[in-house]
Amino acid sequence: MSFKNFKVVEKLIFGRGSFNQLDEVLAAQRKSADDFVVFVVDDVHRGKPLEGRIPLKAQDLLLWVNVDDEPTTEQVDGLTAEVQAFNGKLPVSVIGLGGGSTMDLAKAVSLMLTNPGGSAMYQGWDLIKNPAVHHVGIPTVSGTGAEASRTAVLCGPERKLGLNSDYTVFDQIIMDSELIDGVPTDQWFYTGMDCYIHCVESLEGTFLNEFARAYAEKAMDLCREVYLGDHPEKDDKLMMASFMGGMSIAYSQVGACHAVSYGLSYVLGYHHGIGNCIAFDVLDEFYPEGVAEFRQMLKKHNITLPKNICKDLPDDTIAAMVKVTKSMGPLWANVYGEGWQEKVTDEMLTALFRRI
Structure with missing residues (x-):
């Protein structure tokens, strides 16, 4: 029997104020005076105090990215072209500063700088052939687990699917919970629920093992402290929950909610976090206890989800969502095991989407 040999983040700094160590981290990568770094930063931080704290050198490139919509392969290819046009040689590091979408863009750019062709070619599992440029993830919103994962999820010409590979994993992450203070309540909730749902899907899945269980159970406990208990150290706890939730699926898999959410996101454009929440709210038959607890969290934080968004959609729109969702084989295998195609x-x- 062969066991999965997966890569984890090699270096990690955790602690309030640890963002200040980024310059020191990058100094270790800069070997000559003209070595440059690319900063991929969520444009929500433009003109805000965090912009002034970015350790930008004269030779570096700062790319502001807008993630109001889900990141796309076209966006990645455009950013990659900007880096290539900026300097004839490779950067010594690519930094992703923002939420999961921004970190996924940074991961994808670091891969596409060293792999030929467009990023849509690499949507799938283990299609990346060459190691990425050194890349660093710094979350300013917590929940997706993008800082820990081996994927960069993108909407491509055919579907929403990640660049899943060992080369995708960040070389370094900096987890500074001061950076997630002040995130708008809706975004804080939807992104955090991505972590909670990771844990439910991992713990209820056929791929479950003690490695995945250990991380998922602790991450779920932390989510409960944050979303049901309003713990005073909730930012620190959510940041660790996000990381551990991401680790829990490294040796297992997500499930039905993420599969359905991918269909919603790709066709209707819902962001991943809210897409997960909308989908999860109708999945009682799959995750009855998790959905019930999720609804307690919704009520506590006065979150109102969109309802009946698919009820009256044209059949061809529903069919497009079904196609994307059905293509998520590993996710459905985690729900049903072998023979999932029959179920x-x-x-x-179609019936499930019509309930959303």
Whole structure:
């Protein structure tokens, strides 16, 4: 029997104020005076105090990115072209500063600088051939687990699917919980629920093992302290929950909610966090206890989810969502095990989407 040999983040700094060590981290990568770094930064921070704290040198490139919509392969290819046009040689590091979408863009750019062709070619599992440029993840919103994961999730010409590879994993992450203070409540909730749902899907899945269970159970406990208990150290706890939730699926997999959410996001444009929440709210038959607790969290934080968004959509729109959702084989295997194809039918998925 062969066991999965997966890569984890090699270096990690955790602690309030640890963002200040970024310059020191990058100094270790800069070997000559003209070595440059690329900063991929969520444009929500433009003109804010964090912009002035970015350790930008004269020769570096700062790319502001807008993630109001889900990141796309086209966006990645455009950013990669900007870096290539900026300097004839490779950067010594690519920094992703923002939420999961921004970190995924940074991961994808670091990969596409060393792999030929467009990023859509690499949507799938282990298609990346060459190691990425050194890359660093710094979350300013917590929940997605992007800082810990081996994927960069992108909407491509055919579907929403990640660049899943060992080369995708960050070389370094900096987890400074001061950076997530002040995130708007809706975004804080939806992104944090991505972590909670990771844990439910991991713990209820057929791929479950003690490695995944250990991380998922602790991450779920932390989510409960944050979203049901309003713990005074909630930012620190959510940041660790996000990381551990990401680690829990490294040796297992997500499940039905993420599969359905990918369909919602790709066709209707919902962001990953809210897409997960909308999907999870109708998945009682899959995760009854998790959905019930999730609804307690919704109520506590006065979050109102969109309802009946798919009820009256044209059949071809529903069919497009079904196609994307049905293509998530590893996720459905985690739900049903072998033979999942017999249970995940167009009819079943169509009925599920019509309830959303």
